[in-house]
Amino acid sequence: MEDILLGFTDAFTPTAIFAVFCGILLGYIVGVLPGLSRPAALAIAVPITYSLSPISAIAFLIGVTKASAAGGATGAIMLNTPGEPSSAATCFDGYPMAQAGQATKALKTALYSSVFGDIISTLVLIALAKPLATFALKMGPLEMTSVMIFALTFIAALSGKSMAKGLIAGIFGIFLATVGLDPESATPRMTFGLIELFDGVPLIASTVGMLAFTEMLVQGEQYLSDKKAGIMNTPLEDKKSDLTWSDIKRITPTAIRSTFVGIAAGIIPGLGPTIGAFLAYAVAKKTAKPGDKYGEGEIKGVAATESADNAVLPASLIPLFAIGLPGSVSAAILVSAFMMHGVIPGPLIFDQYPRLIYGIYVSMIIASLCMLVVGRFGLHFFAKIGSIPVILIVPNVIVLCVVGVYLESHSLFSVYAMIGLGVLGYIMQRFGYSVVTFLIGFVVGPLFELSLRQSIIVSNRHLDEVIDHPIAIVFLMLSLGAAYVFMRRERAPLEDVMK
Amino acid sequence: MNTVPESGGRDQRPPFPLRDGIEFVILAALSLITIFVIIPAETTSGDELGLSPGLVPTVCAAAIGILACAHFLQKLIKRTPVEQSSGPSPLTAICLIGSTIIGILMIRYINWEVGGAILVILVSLSLHERRLLRLAGGAAFVALFLYIVNHLGI
Incomplete structure (x- = not known):
């Protein structure tokens, strides 16, 4: 109880509240700007939090993540250009609403649905994470290894068109995580004589390079390609339509249903916000009532996608806090933020840093409420900044990437590593290898290696020992089953989910 | 198939x-x-x-x-049908990478403000920005930002 109260106190300090506010503001801007995605912004924001206290740092980053999910809808509604991939499904009904002069109504629906999904999901996180962590503490290294194999298989299968390529990316992430000192003998491993690599490939440089820098390369290409093709997006005129009580009554059941779809998408590793939002839209469409006009400006469509999108992040923290496994790329970046402040996410976090965890919970609720206030008052302002051209964003974000990585390590080596990994990320994207799976593999790599080594030592190098571990068998069987199913039916594109 | x-x-x-x-x-x-x-x-x-x-x-x-x-x-x-190499030419990406590397080298050998400004100008030029006012404004903004970061010790 004392820890809970202390956590409350920490979260209500002016610095922590200011950090949340700044995070929300930045997140909204990031969400609205089409050229900058949530993981990229989060990756750039992590080094900025270096000098903050852990609670303020995490609160700031949670603010960025939550608000960028909500802000992504603005571009989707006003310009038919989602600020985030996860808001792409919002275009289906949001843009037709804006075309019909109902932009304000659509924006308010998106905002309220986002806040609703976010708060419910945060409450589910608070209710589930600790009991699951208590259960996870009873699991041995063999079980942990099998859980990670299962999660990586699932993530690999869902993150790209080819499962084999997804697995290659994930395993390559684990491989790169082995660079540095060996965890048992502390002898250098694949460091090529570079002292800078003794601590491993820098995590912040990897996330910034692979996500933000790579994305700027892709955005730059896309910008020139669109310019050549003469593609221009112009905002639509708004007739100042407003959300009525009857509208709220209509969308509430859809928002509740979609929130739980989003929560499920957050808990299951690999699904993430984009699939969560599309699935929620598909479910809403399947359960449509006579008179609902999905795809033609149906308000329920906007509520479905946005509540699911925002429900994903808090839910994706459940496996992170319970077993130390990031289920999404945003959660993987948050791991790097935790580690930068000396905290290793996992089941022990509740025993080692209870005050921090409760502080984070309270900050998450504050962030949701702050999102409502900032989103409501900045509704029309954010709609305007969505039209900032990519040509202004790309150069400044590249500078931020360089500065951010340098600030974290005060070494140009990290900046070179960021460029190198950015190029690698670009090549991987171009050839269909998932950068997301790579990063999750890279983040869980050390934990995976540790669990695998412990499993081999505990079992005395006899693999048949696994028979005595039913939980491990279940997860290994599930991994094989998932691999079989996904290999047989390579994942359909997201648009096919809608059918 | x-x-x-x-x-x-x-x-x-x-x-x-x-x-x-x-x-x-x-x-x-x-x-x-x-x-x-x-x-x-x-x-x-x-x-x-x-x-x-x-x-x-x-x-x-x-x-x-x-x-x-x-x-x-x-x-x-x-033997699924061969996917045509989609997406624009990688030339833009190569130019952006080159611009960033030159900018970082300038940061290393001159200073943050000048290096950052050169980086922004080169990246903008790679994106076919030719308006002098925009180029100068962008460079000045970044130089000022980096000066503040450097001198305030953020």
Whole structure:
């Protein structure tokens, strides 16, 4: 109880509240700007939090993540250009609403649905994470290894068109995580004589390079390609339509249903916000009532996608806090933020840093409420900044990437590593290898290696020992089953989910 | 994909997946080089204490090679239609990478403010920005930002 109260106190300090506010503001801007995605912004924001206290740092980053999910809808509604991939499904009904002069109504629906999904999901996180962590503490290294194999298989299968390529990316992430000192003998491993690599490939440089820098390369290409093709997006005129009580009554059941779809998408590793939002839209469409006009400006469509999108992040923290496994790329970046402040996410976090965890919970609720206030008052302002051209964003974000990585390590080596990994990320994207799976593999790599080594030592190098571990068998069987199913039916594109 | 017989009995199967074949060759070669050259040269034995430091990297490299082979075989058997290389030319990306590297070198050899300004100008030029006012404004903004960061010690 004392820890809970202390956590409350920490979260209500002016610095922590200011950090949340700044995070929300930045997140909204990031969400609205089409050229900058949530993981990229989060990756750039992590080094900025270096000098903050852990609670303020995490609160700031949670603010960025939550608000960028909500802000992504603005571009989707006003310009038919989602600020985030996860808001792409919002275009289906949001843009037709804006075309019909109902932009304000659509924006308010998106905002309220986002806040609703976010708060419910945060409450589910608070209710589930600790009991699951208590259960996870009873699991041995063999079980942990099998859980990670299962999660990586699932993530690999869902993150790209080819499962084999997804697995290659994930395993390559684990491989790169082995660079540095060996965890048992502390002898250098694949460091090529570079002292800078003794601590491993820098995590912040990897996330910034692979996500933000790579994305700027892709955005730059896309910008020139669109310019050549003469593609221009112009905002639509708004007739100042407003959300009525009857509208709220209509969308509430859809928002509740979609929130739980989003929560499920957050808990299951690999699904993430984009699939969560599309699935929620598909479910809403399947359960449509006579008179609902999905795809033609149906308000329920906007509520479905946005509540699911925002429900994903808090839910994706459940496996992170319970077993130390990031289920999404945003959660993987948050791991790097935790580690930068000396905290290793996992089941022990509740025993080692209870005050921090409760502080984070309270900050998450504050962030949701702050999102409502900032989103409501900045509704029309954010709609305007969505039209900032990519040509202004790309150069400044590249500078931020360089500065951010340098600030974290005060070494140009990290900046070179960021460029190198950015190029690698670009090549991987171009050839269909998932950068997301790579990063999750890279983040869980050390934990995976540790669990695998412990499993081999505990079992005395006899693999048949696994028979005595039913939980491990279940997860290994599930991994094989998932691999079989996904290999047989390579994942359909997201648009096919809608059918 | 099934073979569809035409009137002339010609095989309508899509051609050999060349791109996948090249990808497989590259990945397999990298995997073998890693296993037989890089890992032995770059890992030191832990004096028989515990497991070999090269264990996990070797397993990963081998798994990547095997998966690359499996993927290629799958493509070869299925013979799915060859996907056209989508997306714009990589020339823009190369220019952006080059601009960033030049900017970082300027940061290293001159200072943050000048290097940052050059970086922004080069990146903007790579994106076909030719308006002088925009270029100068962007460079001045970044130089000022970096000056503040540097001198306030953020």
